[in-house]
Amino acid sequence: MKVVILAGGLGTRMREETEFKPKPMVDIGGKPLIWHVMKIYSKFGFSDFIICLGYKGEMIKDYFLSYEVLNSDFTLELGKHNEIEFHNKHEETGWKITFADTGLNACTGSRIKQVEKYINEDEFLVTYGDGVSDVDIKQLLNFHHSHNKIGTITGVRPPSRFGELFTSKNEVIKFSEKPQSSQGYINGGFFVFKKEFLNYLTTDYDCILERKPLEKLAMDNHLMMYPHDGFWQCVDTYRDHKYLQELWDKGMTPWLI
Numbered sequence: 001m002k003v004v005i006l007a008g009g010l011g012t013r014m015r016e017e018t019e020f021k022p023k024p025m026v027d028i029g030g031k032p033l034i035w036h037v038m039k040i041y042s043k044f045g046f047s048d049f050i051i052c053l054g055y056k057g058e059m060i061k062d063y064f065l066s067y068e069v070l071n072s073d074f075t076l077e078l079g080k081h082n083e084i085e086f087h088n089k090h091e092e093t094g095w096k097i098t099f100a101d102t103g104l105n106a107c108t109g110s111r112i113k114q115v116e117k118y119i120n121e122d123e124f125l126v127t128y129g130d131g132v133s134d135v136d137i138k139q140l141l142n143f144h145h146s147h148n149k150i151g152t153i154t155g156v157r158p159p160s161r162f163g164e165l166f167t168s169k170n171e172v173i174k175f176s177e178k179p180q181s182s183q184g185y186i187n188g189g190f191f192v193f194k195k196e197f198l199n200y201l202t203t204d205y206d207c208i209l210e211r212k213p214l215e216k217l218a219m220d221n222h223l224m225m226y227p228h229d230g231f232w233q234c235v236d237t238y239r240d241h242k243y244l245q246e247l248w249d250k251g252m253t254p255w256l257i
Contacts (some may be wrong), residue, residue, distance in 0.1 A: 003041050003050070006108050006209075007034055007129035008054020011114035020152045022056040024129035025063065028239055031250035032063060033235060034253060039042050043257045044137040046125065050098045050118050051124045052111035060100050067092070073134060109207035116198050126191040126209075131234035132244070135190050143226045144192040152192040152221040153214070155185030156232040178201065185225065188232050 010021030018026075024034035038049060055059060068074075073087040100117050102111040113125060123144075125137070135154055144152040187210065200213040207213070217223040231254040235241050247253060 001044060001121055001123055001125060001249050002050055003038075003046050003048065003125045003127065004050045004052065004115060004119070005034065005037060005050050005127055005129050006111055007060060008057065008102055008104075008106065008111055009130075010055050011130075013236050014241060016238050017241065018055075021059055023235065025056075025059050026130075026235060028241075028244050029253075030249055032060075033132075034060065036097070037127060037129055037133050038092075040135070040255060040257065041125070041127075042092070046137060048095055048096045049157055050100060050115050051129070052100055052102045054102055054104050054106060054111070057099070057101060064097055064099075073113065092199050103205060106205045107207055108209035109201045109211075109213050110205050112209060112246050113198060113201035113203045113207065117196060118158045119198070122195050124195065126189070126193060128189045128234070130236070131189050131232065133190065133232040134230045134254040134257055135188075135227065135232070136257075137190070139188060140228075141192060143197060144224070147224050149196045149224050150197050150220075151214070151217050151227050153187045154190035154228050155225040156188030157185060157234055158188075158232060158234075185227060188234075190226075190227060190228075200255075209214060218254060 005024075007024040009023060011018035014023065014026075017023070023038075025032040027033075028036055034051070037046075041047065041049075042149075051060060058109065063070075068086060069084075071090045071092075075085040075087070077083060098115075100115045100118065102114045106114070133154075133156065140154060191197065197213075197217065200216055201207055202211070214223060233244060233245065235244065
């Protein structure tokens with residue numbers, strides 16, 4: 001089953017990093033964010049990826065083209081081209097990655113529609129290149145198969161940006177700095193779709209996955225939500241990036257299942 005990763009956005013809300021690199025290449029613990037996303041899927045046996053490229057997509061290509069050299073000890077003899085002896089293997093052996101240039105200004109729905117030619121299976125997975133979670137992909141897929149609808153979206157409760165006060169007669173009895181939101185679920189990505197969902201999309205650059213396509217799918221009673229109450233964090237701002245790096249530094253990485 002293919003895993004389509006949306007990795008072409010401009011990342012305008014964290015210019016500190018994205019002025020020089022695409023957001024999926026922002027570093028967490030020495031690895032780019034997109035690597036962390038791919039590890040989530042590969043741990044459940046899904047390692048056939050399609051990356052929808054856009055802004056500074058050549059940097060993502062260059063990273064994976066150099067992956068063996070960057071992550072292995074090796075010996076080469078100068079003057080002999082293409083003769084490199086690698087001395088060890090890494091855990092990512094077997095990843096198959098299709099790099100698809102889907103345009104600088106294309107929206108999410110357009111990017112997915114543009115890679116339709118690479119999706120041959122009856123179902124496919126979709127996620128964003130800037131969010132990590134401890135969601136169980138196998139359980140997500142089992143849920144999708146249980147309802148026989150066209151699409152499944154993972155609903156998450158993000159951590160609050162504000163400290164939450166628990167009081168009794170104005171006395172604070174508990175303070176939680178980064179509680180999980182007690183409000184309703186939001187779109188956390190980690191989608192599963194039957195291939196027929198591609199009929200809801202167009203290649204028009206203004207086709208936004210989260211607007212008309214998903215709204216129409218819901219109106220047709222073919223969109224279900226898989227509730228995930230565990231860890232989830234997107235990287236929309238520099239503060240989000242700093243938070244994930246702090247978790248990494250503390251050895252608290254629930255997304256690395």
